[in-house]
Amino acid sequence: MKTCPVCNNQSVPGYANHCPNCGVTLTAYKKQTVEAERLRLLGGELRLLTVFFVQLIGIEKLIKRDTDETIEKHIQDFLTNIEKIIQDYDGTSNRIIPDFRILGIFGAPHAHYDDPLRAIRCASNIQDWWLKSKKESKFLRNVDTRIGVNTGRAFFGFVLKESPFLTVIGDTINTAARLTEISQQNEILMTKTTYNAVLRYADVTHIGEQAVKGKKTKVDIYRLSKIRTTPRVTEPQRMPLYGREAELKKLIALADRLADHRAVYCAINGQMGSGKSRLKEEFAFHLSRNEAINHFETNCSVDVQSPYYPFRSLLRRFLDLHEFDSQDTMTKRIHDVVGQRELSPPIAKGIKHLLLTDIGRLRSEDIRAVNDEIYASVRNFIRSECRQKALVLIFENFGQADVMSKELITYLISELEDEPIMFLLINAPDKFLQTASIPVDRIDLKPLSKKDIYALIRHMLTNVDKHLADFIYREAGGSPLFTIEAIRNTRRNKIIKKVSGTWCLEKEQVLVFLDDLYGLVMSTIDSLASNARLIIDYASVIGYRFSFRILKELLAWPDLKAQLDYLIAEGYVVLSSDGEDPVYIFRHNLLKDAAYQVLPVRKRKEIHQKVASLFEQVYRDTLSTFYEDVARHYQASDRHARAAEYFKLAGDKAKNLYAIDQALSFYEQVLNTKNEIGDELPKTLYQDVMLNLVDIYEIKGDIKKMERTARERLADARQDKDLKNEVLFAERDAYALILLNKTEEAEQLLISSIDRCDEQMVSILAILYSDLGMLYANKYEYDKCLINYNLSWRTAHANNIREAEIVCLFNLSNLHKSLGNYEQALDYLQHGLEILIDAEDIRRNIELQYLIANIDYEIWNIEKAKGLLAECFMTADSIGSFDAYIKSALDLAFIHSLNGDVRQVEKYLQSVDKKISFLIRESLLAEIDLKKALVYFNNQEYKKARDYVVNSMRIAEKSYRAEIVFQCQRLLSLIDKQHDLEHAKKALELAELMKLPPLIAAALYRVTEIFSEKGDIERARYYGRKALLVYDDIKSRLNDKNQQHYVNRPEYTRLLEI
Known part of the structure; x- marks a missing residue:
């Protein structure tokens, strides 16, 4: 034994690190001596404590059976061991010898943030130790424990001034003692206050409210079943939920509907303080106890909007990733999860786009592909999750979600309607709900009733004078938040007082802070x-x-x-x-x-600068996640040049996620900084931003602005003698001119830029040759086009620029297909499949497969084309190649319409319409409308066919898509019988202008048909012979097998008859 230097307790075990009486740490008692002296001076203080009693039962029987010495030794050993366990959890113990009890105290003399959890774990450990000891000791066979735990405020200190012992007294202690008395043997009981504090870790049985000795009100009691090592979901606030029972019941009923394997959509709306978050928390708490449902929550509020932020947060939780995890760790974890769940590899690719966004400069087509792959990956991953167990996704503050997240939610709602998933949107904008394509269950929170507000007041104050309750209700209205703050404020300012156990109004006055939300919050x-x-x-x-x-x-x-x-x-x-x-x-x-x-502004700036620096240090391995935050902090601390660097990076990230408006916003911040600090902003940073802005204008379809901006920056680069940027901006300027059909200017610019490229600029040189090939294709100078496409190919191949090689392959294949050189077109595509494109690159393989199917259709190998298209259709949807999906579906609809298979036609058209709502590109719309028009024409729905073909031609003329204009004129010649020849001749003029044999043959055949229908056999034969010559020329370039298919084309057989 040793003596405590603080309280003079002379029965401290020699091994003890803490005094069992006052709790002082004996190895470092000087600091706690000061604490004890402070308490001696003050007499003590109220502390928030968690306490428990360990009651030994069965000791009385031992007293009758054994000698005093034996009993004393065993009891001393029992108590010593229990005290040691309490000290191991950094608690304080007091012995109550006459009753064979030990009091465990957590929260005094020194508090820990997790004192309730420490106490429960300690009590559970004591129980486990005791049960194990019973098996090993005959003496303990008939001795058991009972433990009662409570949390609350209690007096801690010296009860008597002359007493050397620190202790605790109060109702909190008495309630724990009463729980011990009513518990069964080897049982741990706790009050609701303790349970609320450890809810995430404790598995319990709710016993209910029971009367206990010495208390007027009943005590809500829980029995501990198990203590967890890891927490469950966050529990709801401790304040009971008043007046929202019906809404909670509705939410639970909606979640129960997931058993029907149908999606559920719900929105909770209401004013600030109406209880939206509180209702959501109760619902989440209910879900945490439902073994059949998983639920995840994400918050959409951020200081600077970041593309897909709530989904990135969700995916991190799904994948158990932290924000500080390195890129290697994240990549490995993503692939591990995808592999373990036997998901398709493209899912990993889309998830990596979101969490590990490439910020390099990408082609506009690649940026669109990234967006499509994100959509498909998120959909497929969530679909996989909810097929394992029903899923509830909660989006807090949905009104503040970024545009990309809202569009993705809309897409998911449409795609997952047959899955057991519930989307719960907190504060969803009315505009969003009105435009949703499916019915949404709305829960609009109204002010609480007077009855419910009174119940809330009574919960907080217990006994309340009616005049006071009326006053609070009048001041706070039906807002639970305003009510709670009104009560807190009136108590702090002594506007209310307690008289004979009842709270009364001391003085009635207007609570000014409730006049506006800002006043309420500041209060x-x-x-x-x-x-x-x-x-x-x-x-x-x-x-x-x-x-x-x-x-x-x-x-x-x-x-x-x-x-x-x-x-x-x-x-x-x-x-x-x-x-x-x-x-x-x-x-x-x-x-x-x-x-x-x-x-103060000065203090804010100081903190902002520290925070920006800390982000760079703490999250250096994953800083791309926080570009927007770091930029904001540097900007707020007047470090404008540093802010611009991060705004540029944030813009690059947003651009490559197809978040175009957000990218523009970030880049504009850089331009504003340039206006403020001038040459302090690095020239290279400014030029990079301008180049990306030019790319964005292309993606947005603002080609005139693209051309104007590129021209201005080209002039700057020339003035600065910056060759690299000169060539880069020249390429962008020329490309814009091509899109604007200003081919002469574009040609001069491209040729001069090619001449200026040096050996370090092979990547841009391959692009320049490709652009020049595209320009000559638009001018219908196909020999020059082929030369430049081949130069681009050779440049890319010689320098191992795989992406540029693939682009050339597509260009050359499409060109030969347009010229009717189908075998050559197929050879290029086959080369791509066998040599250039990896088998794992499913997107590229599907794109090539679609082109092959398209050529097979032209050759009239219908069955092969249909099989390839069906495969494209299925695979493209799963990997997010939505252009290939839409085109395949339309081609399949067209092929089935040739056979009059209306059911299949409708199936594919519906699939297209579902995707078009979310993923339409304006550049693709003309092609979609044309193919729909052809399908409706075959279905004899001529009005629909006319509407679609007119819209297609309008878009195609605007964007200089001559081939589509040709097809529209040809189709109009079939629809518009009054002007059929006029449309057919316009189509023929276009075909001859473009010098494309397949189009010339089709136009000649249509003119032949019209003259034949009009009975003008001579002219019909004239145009028919010309058409047949072109068809024969195309046929002659095919191998024998493909010629056998080609001669079965309806046009060809009909021409032979004429």
């Missing part, structure tokens, strides 16, 4: 203790969401976690994600904004 902030207020201040600068790592670097407090737990309990912040680096969010945006606004 809640001002009520915080200094440390808690400082956390709110710093967090408000970090952002709406803030990580523990960043905050800890700013505020190096040992009890920071406990302080944050307090702010969670008080409803200021919410734990968004747990783990090694917990992430918190403000419960209300206005709370963050109000705290930020009152900070």
